[in-house]
Amino acid sequence: MKTLWFHLMPYPELPDSFTDDHRSVWVDIDPKLFDPKVAHHMYNDYIDELEFAATVGFDGVGVNEHHSNAYGLMPSPNIIASTLARTCPDVAIVVLGDSVALYNPPLRVAEELAMLDCITGGRMIAGFPVGTPMDTLFAYGQNPLTLRERYHEGVELILKAWTEPEVFSFNGHYNKLRYVNCWPRPVQQPRPPVWIPGGGSVDTWEWCAQEGHVYLYLSYFGYKAGLKTMRGFWDRVRAAGKEPNPYQAGFAQFFGVADTEAEARRLYKEPAEYFFNRCLHVYAGFADPPGYKTPATVRSGVEGMIERAAREATQRRAAPAGLGGKSTMSFDDMVEQGYVILGDPDQVAEKMVEMATRLNVGHILALCQFGNMDRDLAMHNTELMGSKVLPQVKHLFDDRWEDHWWPKPLADHERHRPVAR
């Protein structure tokens, strides 16, 4: 099993009253809440954490893309990935990724990811999310009717730009390019691995199963809530006549490790509450605009991650206080329902194996920094995960399955040697 250290980069100084005083963490969040001086420290702390994770046993580090929000402050994952490309020389770098439909033309994504693959010597994983409705439809103004077709056309263009041996013309509905000639081209041949993050779209299962891409379920709500989704994906894989190789799947999970369970509860309570109550405080009116879902997903009744988060936040706010209603979710609920896996290293390892086995996922995207967790605590959590948890779980699946979706970097003797300073 491979474990990647994944960062959302949340804004760490939302006020205590944020949930009550503001309707949404996304799209129309008050710009006055943003302090660039806070962001200066935040970005550098977060990059420190990613670089640290790359030295303590994780197989890779991961970044992603969001817009107009305090949930995750990486409008450009490629910028963060480019800093890591140089400072994290021994791990995979997964960009999860570029929201393809937002780039015009998406050839830009092909070029930038190829740059990253060249700089890293072939350690880059290309993630192509559709993107949340808040990012794509509201913040970036894409039309809901054409978003997914534009996305698929963009992915087709990128993959072709990486693999076609000659200059070619691309006559798409949204991209008209007389001369496509991607310089640079990726180190990995025929192309870097493609991972598709999803939040529950039925069509994404189908597509990943058929195309052989990794399906990565970005869940906030623990593995038990993810069972139905992953079962849906594996059903599609079997229907496509393929083996259920766990490495064709990934799952995101929050972890909090300490020397004892009691200590873990003490340490991670505040950051978990910050994340689930403030960072997921999405106005329901931004979470489910018409057209974002495909007809198949509407018909299936599958609820997306963001949609669920927004619905639950709305329900909590609407519940009368006198009847036990409260505008925030309790930490005990988060732990009880598995949103955060907490405990000493042995407890966490046991739960991690249970999770990976039941979901049948070979790639875990570990969220060891969440909410307003500071750098010291994030590194403490990361160090315990890397040194005491991962050694217990890393061999899971190795006896039967091969990871065909992992980067294939240059051999050591082919790799660039940094100049001594």
Added chain:
Amino acid sequence: MTSRYSLPFRDADIVVDAVGDGSVVGYLHGGVGNPGVHPFLTSLAAHDRRVVAPSLPGFTGSAPCPDIRSLYDWVVVTSETLDVAGLAGCPVVASSVGAMLALELAAVRPEAFASLVLIAPFGLWDPGDPTADPFARTLSGQRSILTADAMATSQFFDDQPDRAAVDLIEDNVARYSSRTSFASLIWPIPEFGLSTRLHRVTCPVTLVWGSDDRVIPVSYLERFANALPNVVGTHVVSGAGHLVEWDAPDAVAELVVTAPFYDR
């Protein structure tokens, strides 16, 4: 005489609701389509008219058209819809997004309509007095902003009685398709250069607005009246919201049949 029938449209079908007998008048719907014959169609037909109301592709039973990717595609599809439904050259009542499409079509095909009664068309944008975003809200919010009385559009938004569970699922998918098509026509800002084309609309136009329109401010009535070359009447219906014909079907029907140059 009331009927719902399908007509071939490219590789699929569109649905048409027709009611009444008499001279033909077309109806190009707003964001909730034609969920069957609804009170406005009946009210208008009561004036000895045959009302023909096609649902545009993607709306209320008409199959989505995979060829639609831009406003230009929508205008061509609207033109084809008029032809298929036998409405080319007829007087037409058009509402909301349907009114915007009617104006776009009239600008490039002036003979498409004998006359137009336009109910709160989209298509202009004043940054100092912007139209609302009907979709940055919950489903109940999306519903309530369209009409003064949220129950006025029950025929579209609510599950209909005596439907089997499996049909209710498909009804929900069809409703979602209609809402998607509505959103796609005005996303993200319902201004696509119409103001530069309005001078081409030469047929007689009557403008109708609801006094309580919370989607497009009633001040837009004057903007359209000033920009269109052949406005023959303007009316504000007291107490009605954006989809005036759903809030006040009888009043709008009366305005239609008394509008100057209404008949061919």
